Amino acid sequence: MKESVVSAKKPIKTVIGPIHPALKEPIKFIFEIDGEKVIKVDLAPGHNHRGLEWMATRRNAVQTLYVSERICGICSISHSIAYCRAIEQAADIEVPVRADYLRTIFAEMERIHSHLLWAGVAALELGFDTLFYKAWEVREDLMDLLEYLTGNRVNYGVLQIGGVRRDITPDQHARINKSLLNYTILFDELYDMFLEDTVLRMRCRDTGVLTPEDALKLCTVGPVIRASGIATDVRQDFPYCAYGDLDIKAITPEALAGEVHGDVFDRIIVRLLEVKQSIEIIQQSMKKMPIGPLTNFPKLMVLLNHIKQAEGEGIGRHEAPRGEVFHYIRLAANQESPLVWKVKASTYSNAMSWVKMLEGEQIADIPIIVASVDPCISCTDRVAMVDKGRTSIFTQDDLRRLSRKKTERIRQGLK
Amino acid sequence: MFRLPMVPRVLKQLFNKPATNPFPARHLPKSITRFLEKVAAGKAELVLPLEVPEGFRGKIGYNPEGCTACSLCARVCPANAIEVNREEKTVTVYAGHCIQCGQCTEVCPKNNLFMTKEFLTATTDRYSEEMVLT
Amino acid sequence: MTEIFLKLIIGVVSMTALGIVGGFIIQGVDRKLAALMQARIGPLLRQPWWDFLKLMRKENVVPEHAVPWVYNAAPIMAFASVITIFLYLPFAGFNPLMEGYGDLILIMYLLAMPALAMVFGGFASGSPYATIGAQREMVTMIGYELPLGAIVISFAWKMAQSGLAHPFSLKTIAANPIWNLVGPFGIIGFILLLLAMIVVTPAELSKGPFDAPEAKSELAEGLLVEYSGRNLAMFYLALGAKMIAMLGLTVALFFPYTISQYFQVDTTVKIVIEVLFYIIKIFLVMFVSVTLMRVSMARFRITQIVEIYWKLGGTMTFLGLFLIMLDGKL
Known part of the structure; x- marks a missing residue:
């Protein structure tokens, strides 16, 4: 907390963060407030840079897979799917159909638990502890299911380049069906608790509005742009894994209310409906999943040698629970580790929408508006600028110049 | 209309069992070590953690018999947690x-x-005897 | 004169003890019940006592930008004013200690004192969070004083209209349970007033959903953000005691019934029965107006709090008052 200046004319300058109960991860917001109203917003990320991309250049592709899982504890399947797809494209690796279906099932399970986690956090930011406990209690069954299928509650370690590591055996179907049935029942209860509550509606309706124009201009992704009424979804627009075979339609709040406000309440609606959609996707995939091998590279050393020989670049996209994640990989021949690994997490695209959402709102709504994006700061922080101990502000031109320089270096093989 | 769907739910929950699994005891004992001593002496009861499923990835286990120190494990380990001892034909x-x-x-x-099913591996010394497998 | 002073000293000492112990118990019960409703196990009943002990052992930090004497005086002022309320409140059918020296109006003002002390403490902390919290606390006070005042006036009007002497005196109100004095319209009116009282209680006690001044996730405990150690412990004591005072007021106004006259036993047992009955009444009122309210709702915005108290609370209390007057004229 920096010093504040209280006077009749000047608005108070308040800093929220980097550490604050409303924020689950370190990011700094600088507000100018007048009474209860927010006038100006500025944000300063960069407190959580871990240098993961650098780590990748000192590890081989299989080792990096587990680094990619740890970019984010919640989207660990999402990042590893994007990473695997990038490597598979670069090294020309075919994925068996069954593996694609299994990836889809795990990714959708992750979406359910991520959205439920978010719902709980949102309730907590609204000061509604009971709903927070309830949402996380509901989520627990899915965590148990994921533990049962993959061997761990988070960081499932179930993906492999060129396929998956674990199969869903027929005797596991009963347990999955039980959970899915349970969730179809619980969904109605969640629907009632979140969307029928008057106090919740009073707090969330018309708070943190993001117009469709702004949403498009700021390149927001995931539930944030869908809640503004624009039906984009990587799963629908550019199908991958098994999504092409399945019946998927991007969800906008129109599906429920028939109108779009683009506010926090619409973001709750979109995420809740996506939970239901995910249940249906898992049910569809379980039915359609063909019998077949899990990977075309049963021997890991063969896979590693294949990637070592390969040369080229690849991209992987995945619709994570929070929005699109994007991985870029460049492989060089006779080199075990990737030359470049670039990760763009979903919050990176959504961060600037905070400014539009927060301006003109009340202080009381800051936590819920910040949370409504479902931010993942540790995913986002990819860069730490250190200049002889000083950090400085970079303009758009500076950044463009820097990124052109980097691209040139990548072209020459990072000499 | 003013609707509070939570009210009937919390009133119902008041008479239901809490969702918490009270591990290791219903309320946190003042000292865990003393509590465990009491459990060993049969004076207190330990509430067990939930069962882990088949295929759970807990603490790693290592059996040095027949190990050829081929170093495949060290090559794929993302955390570089495996050290190969070529002379003794073992890994650490x-x-x-x-x-x-x-x-x-x-x-x-x-x-x-x-992988064992053990998951209570918290320790103050990560190089203690049970945390370094040879 | 000396008798009065002696009575006062004994009263203050015993009421302080009652306020501290009762505050711990009622906070413990509230926390346990809230936990059970949220499917948790919750803390032990004596947890507030342990919290207090721990706070007393901690360092008492005075921030650099604070005004030290206001900052340090605020917790004592809050606690002292709550204890003063106790001297004027009837407990378990006994007459208030300072009976005849103060009435309902005084209690209303004394109830505002701890909140004012917190506002002073918040402003004196010199932290922007505490400043915003203090501003919100003042706005909340302006909000709930309207329905609270209307409730007090309704009671006094009914008492005066029934031809009783000292209509503002709590002794009169306690001796004549309000439900016995009015007809069907009046009963509806007083039910409305009771509902308004239930809605006012959480704001008086800075509990959810009206805890915007302290708002954990927005202001990081708002006006208490800089407080620590002994000062914070003092505020906790004051809040616990204030909870008893506020609930005691609700009980004294709406449920002043006694049951010991139905038992054929000697005086000591009668007192025990009366005290137990009073505790049950306090816990019932607490469950509805504090625990249930805070577990079943999301926190309101400060603008919504004022809107609720003025529009909803104002309408309810004035409608109640109108019905009571109508009942009196019939």
């Missing part, structure tokens, strides 16, 4: 560094590495 696994991905257990040709 630092469980404190291990991230429990289970990749080494799959790649090991002799199945000398395996």
Whole structure:
């Protein structure tokens, strides 16, 4: 907390963060407030840079897979799917159909638990502890299911380049069906608790509005742009894994209310409906999943040698629970580790929408508006600028110049 | 209309069992070690943690018999937690560094590495005897 | 004169003890019940006592930008004013200690004192969070004083209209349970007033959903953000005691019934029965107006709090008052 200046004319300058109960991860917001109203917003990320991309250049592709899982504890399947797809494209690796279906099932399970986690956090930011406990209690069954299928509650370690590591055996179907049935029942209860509550509606309706124009201009992704009424979804627009075979339609709040406000309440609606959609996707995939091998590279050393020989670049996209994640990989021949690994997490695209959402709102709504994006700061922080101990502000031109320089270096093989 | 769907739910929950699994005891004992001593003496009862499922990836286990130090495990370990001792034909696994991905257990040709179901591995010394497997 | 002073000293000492112990118990019960409703196990009943002990052992930090004497005086002022309320409140059918020296109006003002002390403490902390919290606390006070005042006036009007002497005196109100004095319209009116009282209680006690001044996730405990150690412990004591005072007021106004006259036993047992009955009444009122309210709702915005108290609370209390007057004229 920096010093504040209280006077009749000047608005108070308040800093929220980097550490604050409303924020689950370190990011700094600088507000100018007048009474209860927010006038100006500025944000300063960069407190959580871990240098993961650098780590990748000192590890081989299989080792990096587990680094990619740890970019984010919640989207660990999402990042590893994007990473695997990038490597598979670069090294020309075919994925068996069954593996694609299994990836889809795990990714959708992750979406359910991520959205439920978010719902709980949102309730907590609204000061509604009971709903927070309830949402996380509901989520627990899915965590148990994921533990049962993959061997761990988070960081499932179930993906492999060129396929998956674990199969869903027929005797596991009963347990999955039980959970899915349970969730179809619980969904109605969640629907009632979140969307029928008057106090919740009073707090969330018309708070943190993001117009469709702004949403498009700021390149927001995931539930944030869908809640503004624009039906984009990587799963629908550019199908991958098994999504092409399945019946998927991007969800906008129109599906429920028939109108779009683009506010926090619409973001709750979109995420809740996506939970239901995910249940249906898992049910569809379980039915359609063909019998077949899990990977075309049963021997890991063969896979590693294949990637070592390969040369080229690849991209992987995945619709994570929070929005699109994007991985870029460049492989060089006779080199075990990737030359470049670039990760763009979903919050990176959504961060600037905070400014539009927060301006003109009340202080009381800051936590819920910040949370409504479902931010993942540790995913986002990819860069730490250190200049002889000083950090400085970079303009758009500076950044463009820097990124052109980097691209040139990548072209020459990072000499 | 003013609707509070939570009110009937919390009133119902008041008479239901709490969802918490009270591990290791209903309320946190003042000292865990003293509590465990009491449990050993039969004076207190330990509430067990939930069962872990089949295929759970807990603390790593290592059986040095028949190990050829082929170093495949060290090559795929993302945390570089495995050290190969070529002369003794064994490896040293630092469980404190291990991230429990289970990749080494799959790649090991002799199945000398395996995942146990143990998950209570918190310790103050990550290089203590039970955390370094040889 | 000396008798009065002696009575006062004994009263203050015993009421302080009652306020501290009662505050711990009622906070413990509230926390346990809230936990059970949220499917948790919750803390032990004596947890507030342990919290207090722990706070007393901690360092008492005075921030650099604070005004030290206001900052340090605020917790004592809050606690002292709550204890003063106790001297004027009837407990378990006994007459208030300072009976005849103060009435309902005084209690209303004394109830505002701890909140004012917190506002002073918040402003004196010199932290922007505390400043915003203090501003919100003042706005909340302006909000709930309207329905609270209307409730007090309704009671006094009914008492005066029934031809009783000292209509503002709590002794009169306690001796004549309000439900016995009015007809069907009046009963509806007083039910409305009771509902308004239930809605006012959480704001008086800075509990959810009206805890915007302290708002954990927005202001990081708002006006208490800089407080620590002994000062914070003092505020906790004051809040616990204030909870008893506020609930005691609700009980004294709406449920002043006694049951010991139905038992054929000697005086000591009668007192025990009366005290137990009073505790049950306090816990019932607490469950509805504090625990249930805070577990079943999301926190309101400060603008919504004022809107609720003025529009909803104002309408309810004035409608109640109108019905009571109508009942009196019939």
